[in-house]
Structures are given as C-alpha cells and as structure tokens.
Amino acid sequence: MVGDEVGATVDETTVDDDEILLAIPAKPEFLRLARIATADVGSRCGLAYEEVDDLRIAIDELCHAIMAASDSGDGSRTLRIHFTAHADAVEIEGTCPGDVAPRLSELSAAILAAVVDEHELSGGDGTSRFRMVKRVTLP
Amino acid sequence: MSPAPTTPAPEDAVPSFADYRATGDRELRNRLIEHHRGLAAQLARRFRGRGQNPDDLEQVAVLGLLKAVERFEPERGLAFTTFATPTILGELKRHFRDATWSMRVPRRIQEHVLAVSNMIGPLGQELGRPPTVAEVAKATGFSEESVLEAMEANRAYSAQSLDAPTGDREDGDANLASQLGDLDPGHADVEHRLLIESLLGELPERERTIVRLRFWDGWTQSQIADSIGISQMHVSRILTRTLDRLRVRVEAEAEAEADLDAPT
Numbered sequence: 001m002v003g004d005e006v007g008a009t010v011d012e013t014t015v016d017d018d019e020i021l022l023a024i025p026a027k028p029e030f031l032r033l034a035r036i037a038t039a040d041v042g043s044r045c046g047l048a049y050e051e052v053d054d055l056r057i058a059i060d061e062l063c064h065a066i067m068a069a070s071d072s073g074d075g076s077r078t079l080r081i082h083f084t085a086h087a088d089a090v091e092i093e094g095t096c097p098g099d100v101a102p103r104l105s106e107l108s109a110a111i112l113a114a115v116v117d118e119h120e121l122s123g124g125d126g127t128s129r130f131r132m133v134k135r136v137t138l139p
Numbered sequence: 140m141s142p143a144p145t146t147p148a149p150e151d152a153v154p155s156f157a158d159y160r161a162t163g164d165r166e167l168r169n170r171l172i173e174h175h176r177g178l179a180a181q182l183a184r185r186f187r188g189r190g191q192n193p194d195d196l197e198q199v200a201v202l203g204l205l206k207a208v209e210r211f212e213p214e215r216g217l218a219f220t221t222f223a224t225p226t227i228l229g230e231l232k233r234h235f236r237d238a239t240w241s242m243r244v245p246r247r248i249q250e251h252v253l254a255v256s257n258m259i260g261p262l263g264q265e266l267g268r269p270p271t272v273a274e275v276a277k278a279t280g281f282s283e284e285s286v287l288e289a290m291e292a293n294r295a296y297s298a299q300s301l302d303a304p305t306g307d308r309e310d311g312d313a314n315l316a317s318q319l320g321d322l323d324p325g326h327a328d329v330e331h332r333l334l335i336e337s338l339l340g341e342l343p344e345r346e347r348t349i350v351r352l353r354f355w356d357g358w359t360q361s362q363i364a365d366s367i368g369i370s371q372m373h374v375s376r377i378l379t380r381t382l383d384r385l386r387v388r389v390e391a392e393a394e395a396e397a398d399l400d401a402p403t
Contacts, residue, residue, distance in 0.1 A: 048269035
C-alpha cells in the first residue's frame, strides 16, 4: 500500500495499484459514488471507521464547492476524482471544468479543517481543482 | 464482608432537588440521576421490540432524565416522576423519529446498520481507540464491503428532526459566535460570518451542539457520542444531514446574493 509521495504529479491516463480514478457527472446525485470510493480507499489505508466518515464529509464539501463553480446548468460537465492510497495517508484530488474560481464558505472551511489534515481549492482558469490529505493515525 | 450500616452515610442519602437547584453541584445531579434511573429504564422498556438496541434506548431515556433533572423546579409542588415522564418519553419518541428510514433501504442493510452501530462503541472501548472498518467487519461477521455499505446507508435515516422547532438560544451560541471569530481571517467576511451564525442559530439545540463540538471544538464523533449518550453512527447521521441542510441554505444565500449583484 505504498503509493507515490503525497503531492506527486498525477498522470491522468494511467493508474498504479494504489490509485483509483473516478469520472462522474458533476451532479450532486452522483456524489454517492465518490463517497463510496472515498470510504473504500480510506478503509484500505487503515483509517478508523469514524475517520473514514470524516473523509466522506470532506469529499462531499469539496465536490460541492467545485461543482458550484462549474455549474453548467445541466450538469453536463464531468467531475474527475483521483484517489491515492499512500502508506501513511489518503490523498484525493478532483478537477472539474469551470470558469469561476471555486470558493469555500466559512462553514465549509471550518468543517474541512476539522476533518482532514490538508485541503486546497483553486481554479478560475478553466478548471476547478481540489486536493485533500488525511493521514493515518492508527498504528 | 462488612455489615451494612444501619443509617445511610450522607453520600448515600437521596439528594434533594432544592440542594441541586441551589448549588448546581454536578455530584448532586449525578446522584439524582442515579436515584431515578429506574424510571428511565422502565420507560425505555416500553419501546423495545422496534428494532432498536435496548442499551441505546436506555441511554436515550437517561438523556431525557438528565434534562428533566436539570429543568425540574421542586418549588412548583409537582412530583419529579410526574414532571420527568413526559420529558423522557419525548426524548425516546424523538429518537424513533430520527431513526426511521427516509427512503427504501433493504431490511438486510437496515440490520447491518444497526449491528455496525451497536458494535462500534463496545469495540472502541475494548480496543482503547476507534476501530477500523476491518475490525468492525471482523467483529460483526460482515464483509468490509457490507460495513461500508452500512456507512453509506446510515445517511438514509429520516431528516425530520431538523425540521423540529428551533431550540432555545441559551446554550453555546455566544461561545460559538466567539469561536467563529477566531477562524482563519482569510475567510473573514463579516456578512458571511453573520450568515453562518444565523444558520447555526436556527438549528435545534442538539444539532447545533453536535456541529459545534465536532467542527469548532475538535471533538471526535465517538467523544460526542459518549458525551451525549447516543451511538457514533447517530452522531454521524446528525452531522451529515445538518451539513446537507446548511449547504443548501448557504448555496441559496449565495445565489440570492449573485442575483442581487447581477446587472439588470
């Protein structure tokens, strides 16, 4: 279960053994798939049950944030999520086409700060992106 | 074995509500709760056989008892059991209202949710730390996939309690507002902060407390569960739907703001 270093550049065309790529319509009703994949990766990394639940809260927050910035009105855009299981952390990155820079509400920022170790959100250049990391704390 | 004392030692005597009201002493409160615990257990038993864990039911009833002890005013002349019974029953009914499925979830998965929910607390106590998914799977005899499925299905409980009347504004609001003020100044936006404070203030008391403890005070779900006397999965459910509801409100406010800013 040793992947690349946290923060390593993602190659979107191939995946290693400890990586998952998920592409879903940028609509809230498809986030269930993102949560399930998130829970699976978190579980494989050995996160505690409730930490896996934290990770699911985080993916919901960040996906909602970039979907809101990418809103095409008909949900025709694609949200791509890349999951990496590192030896000591789960790293999840997401991208979605969007011209508007995504922003987090203060509430979302507080939530994310409480449930994951790192999170970033950027965009405004045609693609909205997020990245988050949750470290494994159990021995 | 030493002989039983003929007269109760002071610490064994039933404390008076008047003393508790006068002093607010937690030790007195705990002894009052212990003394009346039988009432909570008796009322909890009425709700057995409805698919809920009996221990969870008793915990919920004790939570109602705690509220009754804190609110009881002996000077009004009412017997405590008369006062406490509707409070405890109300807590139990609310628990059931929270614990109904909001969409069709197969019975098998409902049972998995219940079994996983009942396993997490004891397993965590046994291990001395929160259990992993693999450990929950092993303890319940389910596959890890079934445990994860139960985690997702846990979202499908009713969201009715969020439509409950707004709780009183006495507890924690000032504290929450002050803590909001300590958040990253990079996100500082006075109007937005006021909005968040306002939205949190609209939540029922219990939801507001749980959100505050988890996201502002940094408690884990298990710590909150232990403190409030409900299961970790119940805390998870409350957090999930509270956040869903808050998100809808925040997005609606943002859209309204965008409409106002848009050129006519």
